[in-house]
Amino acid sequence: xxxxxxxxxxxxxxxxxxxxxxxxxxxxxxxxxxxxxxxxxxxxxxxxxxxxxxxxxxxxxxxxxxxxxxxxxxxxxxxxxxxxxxxxxxxxxxxxxxxxxxxxxxxxxxxxxxxxxxxxxxxxxxxxxxxxxxxxxxxxxxxxxxxxxxxxxxxxxxxxxxxxxxxxxxxxxxxxxxxxxxxxxxxxxxxxxxxxxxxxxxxxxxxxxxxxxxxxxxxxxxxxxxxxxxxxxxxxxxxxxxxxxxxxxxxxxxxxxxxxxxxxxxxxxxxxxxxxxxxxxxxxxxxxxxxxxxxxxxxxxxxxxxxxxxxxxxxxxxxxxxxxxxxxxxxxxxxxxxxxxxxxxxxxxxxxxxxxxxxxxxxxxxxxxxxxxxxxxxxxxxxxxxxxxxxxxxxxxxxxxxxxxxxxxxxxxxxxxxxxxxxxxxxxxxxxxxxxxxxxxxxxxxxxxxxxxxxxxxxxxxxxxxxxxxxxxxxxxxxxxxxxxxxxxxxxxxx
Numbered sequence: 088x089x090x091x092x093x094x095x096x097x098x099x100x101x102x103x104x105x106x107x108x109x110x111x112x113x114x115x116x117x118x119x120x121x122x123x124x125x126x127x128x129x130x131x132x133x134x135x136x137x138x139x140x141x142x143x144x145x146x147x148x149x150x151x152x153x154x155x156x157x158x159x160x161x162x163x164x165x166x167x168x169x170x171x172x173x174x175x176x177x178x179x180x181x182x183x184x185x186x187x188x189x190x191x192x193x194x195x196x197x198x199x200x201x202x203x204x205x206x207x208x209x210x211x212x213x214x215x216x217x218x219x220x221x222x223x224x225x226x227x228x229x230x231x232x233x234x235x236x237x238x239x240x241x242x243x244x245x246x247x248x249x250x251x252x253x254x255x256x257x258x259x260x261x262x263x264x265x266x267x268x269x270x271x272x273x274x275x276x277x278x279x280x281x282x283x284x285x286x287x288x289x290x291x292x293x294x295x296x297x298x299x300x301x302x303x304x305x306x307x308x309x310x311x312x313x314x315x316x317x318x319x320x321x322x323x324x325x326x327x328x329x330x331x332x333x334x335x336x337x338x339x340x341x342x343x344x345x346x347x348x349x350x351x352x353x354x355x356x357x358x359x360x361x362x363x364x365x366x367x368x369x370x371x372x373x374x375x376x377x378x379x380x381x382x383x384x385x386x387x388x389x390x391x392x393x394x395x396x397x398x399x400x401x402x403x404x405x406x407x408x409x410x411x412x413x414x415x416x417x418x419x420x421x422x423x424x425x426x427x428x429x430x431x432x433x434x435x436x437x438x439x440x441x442x443x444x445x446x447x448x449x450x451x452x453x454x455x456x457x458x459x460x461x462x463x464x465x466x467x468x469x470x471x472x473x474x475x476x477x478x479x480x481x482x483x484x485x486x487x488x489x490x491x492x493x494x495x496x497x498x499x500x501x502x503x504x505x506x507x508x509x510x511x512x513x514x515x516x517x518x519x520x521x522x523x524x525x526x527x528x529x530x531x532x533x534x535x536x537x538x539x540x541x542x543x544x545x546x547x548x549x550x551x552x553x554x555x556x557x558x559x560x561x562x563x564x565x566x567x568x569x570x571x572x573x574x575x576x577x578x579x580x581x582x
Contacts, residue, residue, distance in 0.1 A: 327415025
């Protein structure tokens with residue numbers, strides 16, 4: 088996708104599509120008013136004739152007469168001009184992107200950069216536009232034998248009413264486009280089925296990503312080396328699969344050598360049958376998405392590499408399949424983690440925490456500034472927060488607050504859950520140091536408490552993305568979340 092800044096005068100040249108804003112109290116946004124005047128008011132007449140009110144999320148598409156400049160004009164509602172906030176603006180941009188994706192437009196002129204958004208600047212507006220327009224071009228058809236349509240949208244012109252705004256708009260565009268590209272990468276990895284996207288495939292993709300960036304290096308640790316490291320918990324999950332487990336470690340050095348890195352740990356279960364505690368067959372195909380934590384780490388690393396962010400980041404991905412066979416772990420087995428903690432495996436379908444705990448222990452060797460793990464960890468989180476908000480737990484108030492603020496700013500929200508000693512008591516075991524489940528009650532919290540036992544030596548937070556990482560039904564597919572949240576968090580640390 089190519090983004091170019093344009094002036095008001097350039098809006099008069101022909102194009103495939105024009106995106107303009109409309110306020111329910113003041114009508115057309117400034118540049119659209121100028122165009123409307125030059126066209127003898129036919130745009131405003133059309134809007135009035137359609138009874139368009141301009142509420143946030145409202146939209147309207149009109150087709151001008153042939154030879155009248157644009158092939159189509161998309162009008163999005165912005166609500167009241169004095170009340171346009173970040174949420175309403177983002178909603179309007181998303182609506183425009185959806186409408187644009189349904190057209191055959193190869194180029195679009197977007198004027199939404201000109202409107203005032205409460206507490207936001209031109210860089211932020213440009214970032215939202217670029218992120219959502221680039222995201223609208225995503226499709227997954229790599230495994231279809233036909234209908235491999237080419238990308239339609241190729242050129243976007245963003246309006247700048249003042250040359251002094253150009254640099255901010257360019258920065259916002261670069262950030263938004265890079266975030267969308269990182270989301271595309273994460274979506275592709277997650278949407279590939281388990282017979283394609285194996286732990287070995289994830290390792291290959293990580294290696295290719297590192298090869299594209301001089302500031303990044305990769306180390307893939309195999310099962311033999313994991314055995315030497317004492318990762319008995321992680322290896323207990325891969326026992327039932329013929330696909331060998333991988334511990335993928337990516338190091339991005341954009342900062343100084345002595346800067347402590349942010350460590351991102353992503354759960355990479357490329358298919359989760361539940362193991363011996365096997366899942367119901369309905370919708371089990373969606374368990375290919377149990378590696379969305381890993382995908383989001385790789386997507387975030389792709390984004391920050393594209394932006395050349397001056398920060399050190401380490402990505403750690405414990406990857407395995409979870410399948411049943413005669414060698415698979417059984418309920419009641421006791422395994423020993425890298426930390427030396429013994430774990431009673433009461434449910435083999437609670438395997439994510441078993442691979443994460445060894446990865447979290449491994450993370451300590453990088454002397455991290457903070458550690459954040461990302462995982463499709465518990466169905467309980469979907470029940471608690473639905474598909475809109477990711478769960479957040481952690482051992483540090485400041486880190487959790489930073490993640491919450493980044494999520495709000497990125498439109499990728501989280502909600503913090505409590506994590507106290509009372510919940511931790513549910514993990515008691517008669518036969519090991521800890522059980523891998525704590526019963527039906529507060530399942531997301533007890534999973535966080537389990538992970539918290541392996542993060543005592545550093546500042547840590549956990550993101551449960553079980554509800555937000557993918558959509559089901561007709562819109563089935565990965566969402567690319569929380570790449571926007573993680574990128575915003577890293578940008579905030581730099582700033």
